[in-house]
Amino acid sequence: MSLQKEQVHDFIKKYGEGRISRRQFLQAVTTVGGVAAAQSMMPGFRLATALAQGTPTQGGTLVAATIDKPVNMDPAFAELYSSMQVYQNIFSKLVNLDRDNNVMPGLAHSWEQLDDSTWEFHIADNAYFHNDEHCTAADVVYTFNRLFDPDLGAPNAVFLTPIEGVEAVDDYTVRISTQPNWGGLLEALGAIVEVVNQKGIEENDPRLVPIGTGPFKFVQWVKDDFIELERWDKYHKPNQPYLDKVIFRAISDDTVRLTGLQTGELNWIEQVPLHRADELRAGGEIKANPDGEFFPDMFLINCSKPPFDKVEVRQALQWALHRESIANLVWFGQAVPSAEPVSPSNPWYSGVNVFEGGPNIDKAKALLAQAGYEDGLTIRYAAQPQVPTQPLVGQLLEQQLAPAGFRVEVESFESARWFEELFTLNYEITGTYWSATADPGEHCLYPLSHSASPWNFSAFRDAPELDKALDEFRFTLDPEARQNAFANVVRLHQEHSPQVFMVNFRRTYWTQPNVHGAQTLPTLELRMEDVWIDA
Amino acid sequence: MRLLRYIAGRLLLLLPVLFGTSVLIFLLLRLIPGDPAQVILGLRATPERLAIVREELGLDLPVHLQYGQWLGKLLHGDLGKDFRSNESVSALLRVRLPVTIQLTLMSLTMAVLIAVPLGIRAAIRPGGIADRLSMLLGLFGISIPDFWLGIMLILLFALGLRMFPSSGYVRLDADLLGNLRAFFLPALTLAVGLSAVLVRITRSAVLEVLELDFVKFLRAKGLREQRVIYQHVLRNASIPIVTVIGLQFGYLLGGAVIVEEVFSLPGVGRLIVSYTLERNYPVVQAGMLVVAFLFIMVNLTTDVIYALLNPKIRGAGT
Amino acid sequence: MSLLSVQNLTTEFLSGGRWLEAVSDVSFDLQRGEILGLVGESGCGKSTIAYSVMRLLASNARISAGEVWLEDLNLTKASEDALQDLRGSRLSMIFQDPMTALDSLFTVGHQVIETLQEHLGLNLAAAQERALDLLRQVGIPAAEERLGAYPYQFSGGMSQRIALAIAISCHPQVLIADEPTTALDVTIQAQILHLIRRLLVEEQGSGVLLITHDLGVVAQVCDRVAVMYAGKIVECGDVESIFSNPLHPYTQALFKSLPSQGIARGALENIQGLVPGLADRPTGCQFHPRCIHARALCRERTPPLRNAADGQEVACVLYD
């Protein structure tokens, strides 16, 4: 066991035997647990690893194994992030986000903001769709019109409601007008708007055959087996992509995926068995690429009926929760405890924690008493066996929340039944991940907890001040003011706790030692155009 | 010939049974709670989207109309489309069916190659090594859960000795050696259980035939022992053996899902189970119907082999 | 030199951990052109003698003493390969139940031809020709079509004829017939017995060992007869003398219980007591507990087979 784990267990043992107080115990565990997170925060650390990669070489085939299988290639639906992992290599976006959320040129090489509600983007004149159609501003306009088409009902349209109009000024300039002071345009364009071509959409089923201007061209998709992409020679960025071909396979079992990498069948995998991450990192037989925490795991709480209709019960849960042991025992230290959608290493991190110093069993009990549950209560935790971490968290909660008076009953539902429990608001509490935190305010907190949002699964509508804070955040342009507005949203969200953020999963892509350029990005996309293989 | 009339009769019976099965599957799936549209849209479902998707998939029609539509298309050979990816179900089955059939054939062949010779030798030399071996195989083969055996084989041969891949499917036409290596462990896992049953059946069948009078007469007329056993005795013992192989073939079509899961082989069994969880009706209906059809055809084939083996049943002879 | 000579044959069965004698110290000879009847109640060991001669004993039986000679060949010492060549060619056997003697899954023709090919190495055409000829010899009507027929299409009598055809296919020197007609009705019985005599004895001059429990069959077709009781031959000789002047008390008792004699000599007498099982065989003369002339001596001494009259031997203290 790595040094880090032994220390954690030593403390838990002492705490168990009552030799050290709760406060000492938590303080120690947090610092130890936080070491890994702190390490990756230091800029120096990240810069050094990038430079050490050497100069890229052309050619080679990358066989990549993701966890889940892609289901739908149409970018308008953005259905399951495993589909996005593939098609974001086939389409281009106007702008892209780098590891630190800086906005970098994409299809648009430059852009400027004319006034507080109008932007202009200048797109590359040498971009071609994979059906040899020349890419012009008209295609960008068509993309937006398709996204807003009510008949199609594209889910991502929810993130773009502040956009008022999109028009082509000339062949290579697009003007986008928005409601005044909307601060989230660039992140939205960088996360969820892939430019499509009308002819490409209409000539074949966009769900099966994607046509984009991206670095790789779609070749074939053998269901439940693999997807093959090959290099697009007319890509608008000079001498990219480096790889000739990328093969995507989906292997759900961690051990099997790892063996594939170790035996050389694969040269890129999305995840290794978490309990072996530290051991493999030390081993050096396979390479751990620069990681990132952009994947929060949280509790969804049904606020429309007892027992969680009372805010005190939700706050009691916050006080009773011990995020470090969840991170250690369910994610084996490969996740960072966090009470907000982003982790400390993220530029957006506000550091606000209304429940600082938790877990605090006495406060939890007091709150439960206030809510009328002096002798505790039973809560039903709905778990999806198909998502391995959910049943594990459920079983851990059973032990962890008992002292505070919560009797946790873990109920398992296969995916179809789980979604039904969710949409019919029959569930009480459940867990889920959320894969959109490029702009944690607009793409995570807003859709989850704004009373007008269709994805407010907690049916939480009794906090107008939270709605106000969310709208205020949305329509703040100045980065400094936007950061403070985010901190304000986080505080209000924590006070009401319609959702409770647990941990942020540290996602590390593992490759053969001779593979370079792979890294974890805020949009969770696999930018294979930056990847190359030493000869 | 009476045999042809017999087969024709059984084929006629096939239609009502398949029809009954299709109705049963259709209703069973729709009775299970859970709405396919919700699964497709996942967390990003909105009421309007749900309505659009349900309408697209024809889920808003009353059940009997849905069945009529499905049956109509089925009769024209169109198995419908995968709810989620809009891929045609027949394309999906074209990938999945060969995997299950190859796994079934390979494991059955292995089982027959292990069990039949061992069973015969055990019957010829009671108390010999083969006899004790057949007892052990017969007992432990059916007691050890095949998915545990699979895991142990992976632990030893794939992860340990790295002789075989621990999972994954390699297409036959793409890479023959790779395909055989990929199918070896799963087929062996199934073969152990199958041969456990088969060796006992073979042994008792041969023992029973050996005690029949005609064997005494064959030996009395000086026929070589080799010919007595492998021509006459085995042929007579083959009727119960063929019956069991037929039953096992039918079982494997759907039952191998667990081993398909352990080795993550994209077989029909696994398809049916995982798509049932997602309420992907067309795929499950087609999958189950194909399995039921193959199951019935295999039973018919076993009965035909009966007739071929037994002249009296087929009314042969001048 | 006699055709088949059985000398002091003793065969034992393993039952309940102990070896029990089924045939004890039996000797007789079979000459060419002769049918020797071996008669006795069931359980007296007559079939065991047949299987001992053919060396086809079950796995729990063994020849513990004595020898069997086929002309110059010692069958008890012969190797399994030698025996396989011998069986069906020089030494043949037919069984009691014809309906189960043939393999129901193969045509009758096939089962005849495979024997010919095994021993005579005939090619298919020659073997088929020979098979047709054999079927005609044993009296199968329309032999050409019947060649391709299956056993289930034949009656008991017909099946036994086919078995006989197979048995004589390679001109055997000796035929052992173990109760060949017991399962058949009387009219068919006579035909089969005469067929055996004509084909084996008259046409080929072979020897036939006919095992039966029916004295009528013996009378009908045998030249000489040996009466067996509890694993031993108690009396043997040519049929005329035995039938006209049975010497051994058991033989006499057998004849008294025979309705077919046609002489209404009072009620049929049956022999009181039962044939002793293998395990509880009495000492001395096996028959003494049931013998009306039994004396003290009978209990101690087992009388050997002695010449009592010309062509007649008997093992009984009365004639010592």
Place this chain on the structure above:
Amino acid sequence: MSARAGRVGKLLERLRGWYNASRSAFIGGTIIVALVIMTATVSLYSPYKPDAMDFMAPLSAPTAAHLLGTDNFGRDILTRVLYGYQISLAVALGSVGFGLAAGVTLGLLAGYFGGALDNLIMRPMDVLMAFPAIVLVVALTGFVGREVSVMVLAVAVVYVPIFARVMRGSTLEVVSELYVEGARARGASHLRLMLRHILPNAIAPVLIQASILMGIAILLESALSFIGLGTQPPDPSLGLMLSEGRSFMQQAPWMVMVPGLAISIVVLGFNLLGNGLQDLLNPARKGR
């Protein structure tokens, strides 16, 4: 004192009688009885609760404290196996019990009356047999829920056709034998005939099947739990433990070996018992 010694002597005598009658039945029976006793009384002697997590010792190899090691949550594997047996045995006894009752009744009626009733009963049985067991159970558990009782019902439904066919077969055999004709001639009522004459004589092969099917029921339940469709966490089903252990296979092989071995032992016990019953009930086929 001697009375008790006598009684013990007599018991030993009877045990040796069983042992000689059929060694496999004796060994099988001992395994099953031992497991049932250990399982029923586990809460009395086991120091751990099945769900109790010992954060001090996750993934620890077998030690004095944890005889068969602990899982990724530090739960004692030996205790979980014993509680897992409770589920396995419940499913085995329950499903075979229901399956036997329904199957035997249907088989008896079909075999005895034959004709239309036979077809009416047996054709749906064929359709049920055509279904892969796994899919049938998935549909049922999906429809009704995941509790152990549903598992029992689901497996029972799979077993009804099997018992029906075996019972029908042996009923036909018994009916064709003379003494049933005799009884019918004496004007015995159908019901009395079936219950007094046919059932006792036709039940033998079904009992043999029952024991072997109990073993298979345990395999089916653990297989379903293995692929996540049977018993759900945190209940300690053996199949579930095996599935959870799979991802820790290399680091903690005991998490995979122990449950697998546990399943094999109990199924082996039932199979040995089944073989033994077969020898006892029809000695003619001993050792077949």
